[in-house]
Amino acid sequence: MVRAPCCEKMGLKKGPWTQEEDQILISYIQKHGHGNWRALPKQAGLLRCGKSCRLRWINYLRPDIKRGNFTIEEEETIIKLHEMLGNRWSAIAAKLSGRTDNEIKNVWHTHLKKRLNKPNQMNSSSSDTKRVSNKAKIKRSDSNSSTITTFQSSEPTSLNNLPEMDTTSTSSEFSSATTTNNGESNKNMNMNIKSEELEDSSLETIIDESFWLEAAMDDETTTNMTISNNSNELLPSLQYYDDPLLFNSEENLSFQEPSTNFDDGMDFWYDIFIRTGESIELPDF
DNA sequence: AACGTTTTCAACCGCGCTGAC
DNA sequence: CGTCAGCGCGGTTGAAAACGT
Numbered sequence: 001m002v003r004a005p006c007c008e009k010m011g012l013k014k015g016p017w018t019q020e021e022d023q024i025l026i027s028y029i030q031k032h033g034h035g036n037w038r039a040l041p042k043q044a045g046l047l048r049c050g051k052s053c054r055l056r057w058i059n060y061l062r063p064d065i066k067r068g069n070f071t072i073e074e075e076e077t078i079i080k081l082h083e084m085l086g087n088r089w090s091a092i093a094a095k096l097s098g099r100t101d102n103e104i105k106n107v108w109h110t111h112l113k114k115r116l117n118k119p120n121q122m123n124s125s126s127s128d129t130k131r132v133s134n135k136a137k138i139k140r141s142d143s144n145s146s147t148i149t150t151f152q153s154s155e156p157t158s159l160n161n162l163p164e165m166d167t168t169s170t171s172s173e174f175s176s177a178t179t180t181n182n183g184e185s186n187k188n189m190n191m192n193i194k195s196e197e198l199e200d201s202s203l204e205t206i207i208d209e210s211f212w213l214e215a216a217m218d219d220e221t222t223t224n225m226t227i228s229n230n231s232n233e234l235l236p237s238l239q240y241y242d243d244p245l246l247f248n249s250e251e252n253l254s255f256q257e258p259s260t261n262f263d264d265g266m267d268f269w270y271d272i273f274i275r276t277g278e279s280i281e282l283p284d285f
Numbered sequence: 286a287a288c289g290t291t292t293t294c295a296a297c298c299g300c301g302c303t304g305a306c
Numbered sequence: 307c308g309t310c311a312g313c314g315c316g317g318t319t320g321a322a323a324a325c326g327t
Contacts, residue, residue, distance in 0.1 A: 014296080014297075015295095015296075015297090015321090016295070016296075016321085017295090017296085036312080037312075037313070038311075038312060038313090050312080050313090051297085051298090051312095051313085051314095052296075052297080054313075054314085055295090055296065055297080056295090056296085058314095059295070059296085060295075060296095087316065087317085088315090088316085089315075089316065090314075090315060090316085101314095101315075101316080102294085102295075102296085102316095103294085103295095105294095105316075105317085106293070106294050106295085107294095109293095109294095110292070110293055110294075111293095
C-alpha cells in the first residue's frame with residue numbers, strides 16, 4: 001500500500017492547533033461539511049494534513065462533544081464495556097454520547113486501569129459502594145451443530161448507588177422457557193438468587209450454572225424469559241439499571257438470537273449487558 | 286522559590302480495511 | 307482482480323501541568 005506523504009515533508013504544520021486554525025476549520029466545516037478530509041485543508045486554507053484536521057474535528061471541535069470530567073456512571077460504563085470489548089475504544093465511545101475514543105482511551109490509561117489495579121480504592125468517592133461478583137456463564141449451543149460458544153466473566157464488577165435490598169426473603173427465582181418458532185416449549189431454566197448472599201457486604205450474586213448451561217438457543221428460536229419472582233424481590237443490577245421492562249416481575253422478556261453482524265450483534269449484547277449488569281465476553285462477529 | 290518527577294491528554298504515527306476505478 | 311486513495315482505529319509520544327521535595 002502506498003502511504004500518504006508525511007506532513008513535514010509536504011511543508012505542513014504539526015503540533016498543537018492555534019485558535020485561528022480552529023476557527024478556520026470550524027467555519028469551513030459549518031459551511032461545506034467534510035466530504036473529503038484530504039482535500040479539506042487545501043480548500044480551507046489550512047497548512048495541515050487532512051488527517052490532522054479530521055482528528056482535531058472529531059476529538060475537539062465537533063459541536064456535540066461533551067467536555068469536562070467523566071461522571072461515575074460514565075466511568076462504570078467504560079469499565080464494563082472494556083470488560084466486554086477490550087481495547088476497542090471506538091466501539092466503547094459509540095455507546096457514550098459526546099465522548100471520543102481518544103478521550104476514553106486516555107481516561108482508561110490514566111484513571112480506570114489504575115483504579116482496577118487497586119481494588120480497595122475502587123469507587124472511593126462513593127461510601128456505599130457495593131459489588132456484584134459475576135459468576136455467570138452463558139453457553140449458547142447450536143442445535144444444528146456441535147458448536148458451543150461460551151460467554152463468561154469472572155471479573156468483579158462494581159455498581160454504585162444500589163437501592164437497599166429487602167433481605168427478609170430467602171430466595172428469588174427467575175425462570176425461562178425457550179420456545180421454537182412453532183411455539184413448542186423445549187427447555188426450562190431456573191436461576192436462584194440467594195438473599196442471604198445479597199445481604200453480605202460483598203453482595204455476591206450466585207447464579208445456578210445449570211441456568212446457563214441449559215440455555216440452548218438456535219438461530220430459529222425465540223427465548224422468552226419469564227421472571228417469576230416468588231418474593232417480589234428485584235435483582236439489584238436490574239433495579240440499578242432502571243429498566244421498566246425488567247422492573248415488572250410479571251413481564252415477559254423476549255429477545256431474538258443475536259445477529260452475527262457486528263453492529264447488530266453489538267447492540268444486542270450491549271442491551272443484554274445494560275439490562276443485567278452481567279459481564280459478557282463477546283463472540284466473534 | 287527552585288528543581289525534579291509524575292501525570293495528563295492532545296496530537297501524531299502507522300497499519301488495516303474498504304470502496305472506487 | 308489488482309492497485310490506489312481515503313478513512314478510521316489503536317498504540318504511542320511529548321509538551322504542559324500538577325505535584326512532591
